[in-house]
Amino acid sequence: GQQLNQSPQSMFIQEGEDVSMNCTSSSIFNTWLWYKQDPGEGPVLLIALYKAGELTSNGRLTAQFGITRKDSFLNISASIPSDVGIYFCAGRGRFGAGTRLTVKP
Amino acid sequence: TAGITQAPTSQILAAGRSMTLRCTQDMRHNAMYWYRQDLGLGLRLIHYSNTAGTTGKGEVPDGYSVSRANTDDFPLTLASAVPSQTSVYFCASSPGPMNTEAFFGQGTRLTVV
Numbered sequence: 264g265q266q267l268n269q270s271p272q273s274m275f276i277q278e279g280e281d282v283s284m285n286c287t288s289s290s291i292f293n294t295w296l297w298y299k300q301d302p303g304e305g306p307v308l309l310i311a312l313y314k315a316g317e318l319t320s321n322g323r324l325t326a327q328f329g330i331t332r333k334d335s336f337l338n339i340s341a342s343i344p345s346d347v348g349i350y351f352c353a354g355r356g357r358f359g360a361g362t363r364l365t366v367k368p
Numbered sequence: 369t370a371g372i373t374q375a376p377t378s379q380i381l382a383a384g385r386s387m388t389l390r391c392t393q394d395m396r397h398n399a400m401y402w403y404r405q406d407l408g409l410g411l412r413l414i415h416y417s418n419t420a421g422t423t424g425k426g427e428v429p430d431g432y433s434v435s436r437a438n439t440d441d442f443p444l445t446l447a448s449a450v451p452s453q454t455s456v457y458f459c460a461s462s463p464g465p466m467n468t469e470a471f472f473g474q475g476t477r478l479t480v481v
Contacts, residue, residue, distance in 0.1 A: 269410070294467035305372075305458050305472025306411070351410060356401060356466035357427065360410040 269352050269359030276342055277367050284362040285336040286352030295328050295335040296353040300361070306351055310337070342366050370394050372473035374459050380479045381449050389444040389476050391459030399462045400442040401426075401470065402434060404455040411458065417442055418465050449480045 266289045276282055286295070294313055298306035310321050312328035312335060319326055325338045339346055344366050352359040375390045393400065398419045403411040403426075413426030417436040431453060433445045442461075446453055456477050460470040 272408075296469065303474075305460070305475055306470075307472070308469045311469055353470075354467070356413050356416060356470075358403070358411040358413075360408060
C-alpha cells in the first residue's frame with residue numbers, strides 16, 4: 264500500500280536555529296498537507312500545497328511540493344520554544360510517522 | 369464554535385468488551401475520518417466516510433466498524449476489544465475528500481486491559 268516516509272523522527276535544536284524536515288511517498292500526490300500537533304491536542308493544519316513545485320510560506324514556515332509529486336519539505340526558520348511539538352506530513356488521508364521537535368531555550 | 373467533539377475523553381476497557389467512541393461535528397463537512405495514534409507510527413487511518421451514508425476502510429480497519437447515518441455523527445465501534453487496540457483515537461472531518469484540510473477532535477485515550 265501507499266507509504267509516507269517522514270524524516271527525521273526527532274530533532275533537538277537550540278532556540279533561533281532553523282529546522283528542516285521532509286516527507287517522501289511511494290506514489291504521486293496531488294496535495295501535500297503539513298500539520299502540527301501540540302501535546303494533548305489533535306493535529307492542526309500549518310500549510311497546504313496543491314501544485315507540483317509550489318513553494319508556500321506561513322510566517323516562519325516554508326513548505327514545498329516536490330516536482331516529482333512524491334516528496335515535500337517543511338522548513339521552520341528562527342525556531343522559538345512554542346515550535347515544540349510533532350509535525351506531520353499528510354496526503355490522501357494518510358499521515359507520516361511525524362517529526363518530534365524539541366527547542367532548547 | 370465546537371468543531372469536532374469526541375467522547376469520552378478517556379476510557380479503560382476490559383478485553384472482550386465492546387465500546388463505541390462518539391464523534392460529532394457541527395461544520396457540515398462531508399467527509400469524516402477515524403485515526404489511531406501510536407508512538408512512532410503517526411496517525412493511521414481506520415475508516416473514513418466521504419459523505420453521509422457511505423463508509424470506507426482505511427489502513428487498519430480490522431476490529432473496528434463505523435456508520436454514517438447523518439452528516440454530523442461518525443461513531444467508531446470496537447466489537448470485542450483487544451489490548452492491541454490501546455491507543456489514542458482521533459476523529460476528523462473535512463469539507464471535501466481526503467486531499468483537503470482536516471479538522472481534528474481532541475482525541476479519546478483508550479486503554480484495553
